[in-house]
Amino acid sequence: MFKFCSLFSGSSGNALIIWNDQTKILIDAGVSGKRIQAALRSINIDPHTLDAIVVTHEHSDHASCVGVMSRRFNLPVFATRGTWRGMAGWIGGVNEANIRHFNSNEAFMIKNIEIRPFSIPHDAADPVGFSFLYDGRKITVATDIGHMNDRLIENITGSDLLMLESNHDMVMLEEGRYPLVLKKRIKSDYGHLCNDIAGQTIAGLAARGARRFLIGHLSAENNYPELAYETVSRCIAGSGLCVGNGIELYVAGRNEASMVFDI
Ligand SMILES: [Zn+2]
Numbered sequence: 001m002f003k004f005c006s007l008f009s010g011s012s013g014n015a016l017i018i019w020n021d022q023t024k025i026l027i028d029a030g031v032s033g034k035r036i037q038a039a040l041r042s043i044n045i046d047p048h049t050l051d052a053i054v055v056t057h058e059h060s061d062h063a064s065c066v067g068v069m070s071r072r073f074n075l076p077v078f079a080t081r082g083t084w085r086g087m088a089g090w091i092g093g094v095n096e097a098n099i100r101h102f103n104s105n106e107a108f109m110i111k112n113i114e115i116r117p118f119s120i121p122h123d124a125a126d127p128v129g130f131s132f133l134y135d136g137r138k139i140t141v142a143t144d145i146g147h148m149n150d151r152l153i154e155n156i157t158g159s160d161l162l163m164l165e166s167n168h169d170m171v172m173l174e175e176g177r178y179p180l181v182l183k184k185r186i187k188s189d190y191g192h193l194c195n196d197i198a199g200q201t202i203a204g205l206a207a208r209g210a211r212r213f214l215i216g217h218l219s220a221e222n223n224y225p226e227l228a229y230e231t232v233s234r235c236i237a238g239s240g241l242c243v244g245n246g247i248e249l250y251v252a253g254r255n256e257a258s259m260v261f262d263i
């Protein structure tokens, strides 16, 4: 078994979990420890059985409770040096032995799960997405992406499950009430991925054989689950395939756990 669940996903906080019979890894901890623990219990995972936290980048919606979770459950925290520099000053003390580093684009192991981090274009110090490999299966998480590039496509290709950002609807963002500077940041090459680009990316991967997709990190202000789902479905249909007919598409909730994917 190789399982994955999105506990929280969106600009207000992120926490995901991936596990098999020997290893449990929390990916990001951007909501309170209390809420993460409750969400874990809701899918029958005892937080005391976690093995590690891996962190994508230092933005507070991903890192705010990394320190709390590490201290509470004595968990090693794996992050790039850039991410550590960005978060060390405000997440509270982390036991020296629990401070672990990895290099973006260099694979490492946590117990029996191989982790392949890859750089993502986003306005943080050294942000990454992750592919997790176990027993010939690959689960990939890629959110907080300003734009797609060939390297990124290469990394997310061949995933048995891909969680991809589908942050905003371009029209809602442009016509919405966000200040201009924030709109510019989100739309920039180092901001967030819109529904259309997520849809085109997924359609391209589906055309090459990928089957299971979870879209996430939706904006509360400039998107809603039905619209993201519709837009991505339409893109998939545009490439001659059909959601439901061999292609699975799900939307990760902002405040509730997704289904448990058994890959
Ligand atoms: Zn984020």
Ligand SMILES: [Zn+2]
Pocket (backbone or CB within 6 Å): 057, 059, 122, 124, 144
């Ligand atoms: Zn971010």
